[in-house]
Amino acid sequence: MIVCPSCGSRNEDDEQFCGECGNYLDWDEVQVVEEPAAVAAPAPAASSVAGTAPAPAPAPLAEPAPADPGPRVERAPDAGPSTREVPSPRTTARHQTATDGLPPAPSTASVPAASDDASDPAVAAAAAPDTEQDVAERAAAAERDAEARAAAERAAADQAAAERATAERRAAEREAADRAAAEKAAAQKAARDEEAARQAAADAAAAQQAAEARAAADKAAAEKAAAEREAEIKAAEEKAAQERAARTAAAAALVAPPPPARPAAPVAAQQPAAVRPGTPQAPRKPRPAPKADDAPPAPGDLVCGHCGAGNAPTRKFCRRCGTSLADAPVAQRRSWWSRLWRPDPKAARAAGYRPPRRRRFPTRPVVAIVVIGAIVAAVLAFRPEIDRARISLLDRFQGNTAVNPTQIAASSELPERPAAQIRDGATNLAWSPAVPGDGVGQFVDMAFAQPFRLTRVLVIPGASDVEKDFLEGSSPRVLTLTATTSAGTQQTVDLPLADRVGLQSVATSIDDVVAVRLTISSTYRATPETHVAIAEVEFRGRS
Missing domain, CATH: 1.20.5 (Single alpha-helices involved in coiled-coils or other helix-helix interfaces)
Incomplete structure (x- = not known):
């Protein structure tokens, strides 16, 4: 039997795991075995010779002591088969291997008195040395122990391999399940995306159809409205024509009432005779043209649209042709300058009229x-x-052509801010005087190759066109421009500048400029530690 070291329960020898707690049973643990009770030794024979002491028995040989015999169970003297705990085969084999070939060590147990044990045959037999049979039994036990240990190790290795295989199989199953779940999720996502795309396409198609239907409806409504407007205009024109015809008929009835109708004699129906093609027909009588007025319409008259005759503003119908004057325009008076260049035609003189002689003033030539x-x-x-x-x-x-100087010189300059940087095209490089402070009186001279007319000066004040660098230093408030002409004369112009970042333009008008000096007259934010700076100067003009 094998005792579990964790819970203390007993298990069979061929069991590797505890039946109570499931703990692995190491072969090094103690085994519980049963052994038969000791047979009582026979009583010592009486001495044959009275008065003679029995010969002392040889001292018993002690068994080799195991390294870790483990706990021992006391045996009852009167019990039948008693139990005792012995070391496991692995421990016994290990100790036997270590003690083979060594003389038995003397026993450390207390030896009973010679008078008591000298005549005991059992004690003498136990103290006898091991025989070859005992050695063979111990070797066989050691071999069995080695085989059992090898079998246990193989079983443990098989168990570990099975556990690893089970773990790998479970990991593979989990991985396969995860892969299947991922593929299923991807398929579901693709299906959702496809459904969303299909829905979006359907929505777009529906929106397009709705837009087309709305456009068709709007077009139909517009066409219907246009048709209705045309119908209304046509109806209004017809109504106006009917009203004009009615007014004309009413006016004609007022002017010349028709004669009373005579009873018409019955006339036989006549059919038109056949006319041969090419036969000349009698010309129809032409309609008489209206007579022209002696004078054109006066300003304020109603001008007839049919015959052009002038009518008084109070008339409803034309005095010449009887056309309605409801839509007749009013004759306008010509302006004085129109009458001056094209005078109105004068009325015809009566026959025999002789105008008086007089000299006309030549108005047109004089004007x-x-x-x-x-x-x-x-x-x-x-x-x-x-x-x-x-x-x-x-x-x-x-005058917007850039003119570049050929020579640049300054009254003073910092080593890191020379005067050449004032016209290098870079807005982050500037010229500064060598002395810190307001820089009043410091100047820059620039000479040009040919005379030109200076029309405009462009200046970027400060150390840079970046606001942070601009605010760290000071900038000029007023620059005094002294221009030297080709004749040797000089003209001075003040260029006021604002306290802001960026390009600033100042207009000038100086002819024949060959050299320019820019002098700092006043400064913004000047301190004893800061340097006034000018980032860029550009001159514009024409030759």
């Missing part, structure tokens, strides 16, 4: 001479302003 003289006087009087306007127009349309 023309006066107008031309006024224009010439105005030109002469405002000639300077006209010249300035002409030059301004030329400067605006032609």
Whole structure:
């Protein structure tokens, strides 16, 4: 039997796991075995010779002591088969291997008195040395123990391999299940996406159909509205024509009432005779044309749209042809300047009229001479302003050409901010005087290859066009521009600048410039530690 070290329950020798707690039973643990009770030794024979002491028995040989014999169970003296705990075969074999070939060690147990044990045959037999049979039995037990240990190790290895196979199978099953779940989720997602795409396509098609239907409905409504408007216009025109016809008939009835109707004699029905093609027909009588008025319509008259005759504003029908004057336009009076250049035609003189002789004043020539003289006087009087306007127009349309200097020099400069950076095209590089402070009086000279007309100066004040770098230093408030002309004269212009980042433009008008000096007159945010800076200067003009 094998005792479980965890719960203490007993298990069979061929069991590897405890039946109570499931713990693995190591072969090194103690085994519980049953052994028969000791046979009582025979009583010692009486000494044959009275008075002679029995010979002392040889000292018993002690068995080799195991390394870890484990707990021992006391045996009752009067019990039948008693139980005792012995070391497991593995422990016994290990100790036997270690003690083979060594002389038996003397027993450490207490030896009973010679008078009591000298004549005991059982004690003498136990103290006898091991025989070959005992050695063979121990070797067989060791071999069995080795085989059992090998079998246990193989069983443990098989069990571990089975557990690993089970774990791998379970891992493979979990991986397969996860892969199947992922594939199923991907398939479901693809199906949802396809369904969403199909739904979106259906929605787009429905929206397009709805838009087409709405467009068709709008077009039909527009066509219907246009047809209704046309019908209304046509009905209005017909109604207006009927009203004009009715008014015309009423006016004709008022002017010349028709004669009373005579009873008509019965006339035999006549059929038109056949006319041969090519036979000349009698010409129809032409309709008489209306007579022309002696005078054109006066201003304020109603002009007949049929014959063009003028009518008094109080008339409803034309005095010549009887056409309704409901829509007749009113004759307008011509303007004075129109009558001046094209006078109205005069009324015809009566026969035999002789106008009096008189000299006419030459109005047209005089007026023309006066107008031309006024224009010439105005030109002469405002000639300077006209010249300035002409030059301004030329400067605006032609004076925007960049002019670059050929030489640049400064009164002083910082090593990291030389004067050449004032015209290098980079807005993050600037010129600064060598002395910190407001920089008043510091200047930059620039010379040009050819004379030109300076129309505009572009300046980027400060150390850079980036606001952070601009605010870290100071910038000029007023720059004094001194221009030297080709004749040797100088002109001075102040260029006021704002305290802001970016390009600033100042207009100038200086002819024949060959050199320019920019002098700092005042500064924004000047401190004893900061340097005033100018990032870029550009000159615009025309030759």
